Amino acid sequence: MNILQIAWKNIRKNPAASILGILLTAFGTGILCVLLVASKQIEQQLTSNSQGIDLVVGAKGSPIQLMLSSIYHIDNPTGNISYREARALAANRLVKLAVPLSLGDNYQGHRIIGTDSSFLQLYDLELEKGRLWQSDFETVVGAAVARNYHLQLGDQLYGAHGLSKEGSTHGHPYTIVGILQSAKNVADQLVLTNLASVWHTHEDAHGDSGDEDPENEPEHAPAAGQGLPDNQPPHLVKNMLEGFGSGGREITSLLIQYSNPSAIAILPRLVNQSTSMQAASPALESARLFSLLGIGIDSIEVLAYVIMVMAALSVFISLYSALKRRKYDLAIMRTLGASQGKLFGIVIAEGILLTFTGALVGLVIGHLAFFLISIRTDDAATLLQASTLYPQEIWLLATGVLIGLLAAALPAIKAYNTSISKTLSGTQ
Template sequence: MNILTLSWKNLKNKPLNLLLNLVLFALGAGLIILLLLLNHQLDDQLRRNQAGVNMVIGAKGSPLQLVLSSLYHIDSPTGNIPIAKAKPFMRPGHPLIKTAVPLALGDSYEGFRIVGTSPDMLALYHASIAQGQPWQHPFEVVLGSGVARSTGLKLGSRFHSSHGFVLDDNLVHEDADAFLVTGILKQTGSVIDQLLLTSPQSVWEVHGDHGTETAPHDSTAVTHHEGAEAEPEKPLYEYEDKEITSLLIQFKNINAQTLSLPRNINENTDLMAANPAFELDRLFSLVGSGEKTLRAIAVIILIVSALSIFISLYASLKERRYELALMRVMGASPDKLTGLVMLEGLLLAAMGCVFGFMLGHIGMELLSGYLEKTYRYPFTGWLFLPGPELQLLGGGLLIGLIAAFIPSLQARLTDISETLAEN
């Protein structure tokens, strides 16, 4: 019968109070854990998928939209740009640019985006071929590992692409040639896992048969010119009559010239240049205010739960005045009574934290299915962040101690003679 058992039995003796306190505490702690996990994984995904890209060039519009569509593949592109205009940035030998990876967007397969690009794309995301070989000719396609897993496509599989980014049977390019799977990528954990890679020529040819017909989401589709035949040997920047969606640019070094380059492009050309790091910070500050609100709500719930612990300890001590006096009569020191009440507060907080951690992680795992469907990024509830989670545990225990402080003082100051003389 140690003091820990006694404090647990005292708590258990009031099951409804115990339940209320635990539920409140677990809700507050769980919400904080959920936010921590979500924030960490979102941040991690977005930073990783930045892939060392310093600048994105595309059609004029919203720079954030350009970055989201070209780097993260979660928004519609801002439009297309003629290769003739993008040519200066695509030719080898530009004094500032190390790599310029072209993207031609507009089609998808079962909701996964088909990206017409150059093999440099693989280096950008540190991706390598797991099976088969890279795309060489038009209509050869390499699958990201996630695409291969979800769609069940294998080497040698053939499929028709679908116009736009949403899954819609009416928009399938039945009349165009079928794509042939020639390779599958190793898993990278980045967005490339969720893409189908092919040459820009394939995208042009798929749309070559449509003429000027307008399809839904047409702004997202690469426009095309009748009868244009692709020649694999010809460098991409020589197709001056064609269009691409955007260019992902890596600089050789960061210096004053590269810093002013985006502004020069925006002011002096029909193109738009966006800085992913800058746009990402802007996005975080937008999303951040929502997250801050949720975090504030979680903190308020924790404060309410501290209040609830305080009230139930205080009320139960009023009822247990005789018990406390009795314990003194039986030889317990005032310190022991203080310890007993403190322990009850700590125990509530510790159990609340444990339930909150379970709630947060399980909640995140349940939410991850939904998030993966929406964003096609992998999320998990089984990620543990030792630093912040230990901090939360420490904070939680401190809340328990603070809530128990006044009641424990009250227990200490119980006048045993007066209490036991009352009848």
């Protein structure tokens, strides 16, 4: 019988203490696993969803709230901004691309976004089926929305007022004319339509005809390409100015790409100091957000390590107590030819088996817990993949082995130093 078999039989002889050691190790490892996977995926989502967006412009308020509502779609907007100001900003030479967003409604918790065709370009989106909207109340839905609710081309959906599914339903339906390919980002969770559809929906709800006073129009509306870089493609100019019509209209925000590096220093200051709007940098605000999340993650991580230490103490006490009960067995094994090294190895193997098993169970618990979290947040913007494995998880298993090794070290040394004569004579 080899060392591992003997060690496993010894573990089974003391089930209560063994299970306690395994569970403590599992809980500690499980918490660390959840934190690891969550931090990795949140960081990936923060990066992928804001990639290509240099600036978010919206109503004054919290910059983080503006970023969360306009890029990640997990918070309420800070308010609305004038379309006239948005148009003027879009025509600035420092702006390469300006994507308008108009929020306010949802479908089953998925946000309905009024925008234009440049949104697809910004996120590098492709249509899996159908086409882009061509008239009011036509919509293109994200891959996750279509999958979750079994939506097909030609189906109709009704938007609910507000950003939660409990809002009152609007009377005018949207017709699905396109379904996006899965992009593994926030776009999978959205319902896209043109700006006019969002405006008309709320005008109907409030009894507003939407007619604008011509006197409110800008004195000189910028023509396509006016005030833009010379190398600006004509279709981008059209997208940036598409629907930028009535001065009384409002949108929620603009997602902006810079035309050149000098815009980094100039454009945010220009918006914040010279307009009624505010500018937020996704890179800066994401870093701030992740640092705030890091404080909570660090605190929970400390708790996990405390549990791991308790697991080590539990394994140590279990092995030390078992060693006292089995000292005669060890002495007899020595008389039958077992070496000191073999006794040492048996105790070390017990400690490692206990904590390695606990760490393995902990990884399963961690991913199962993360799966349950992902189900509860399925309608949110952040896409959580519980099945994703990371190389760093190997270190969690290695930590479990190390804890078992340290916990078993002293009992193993005592087993190594077992005196046959003193033990059998009862003097040790």
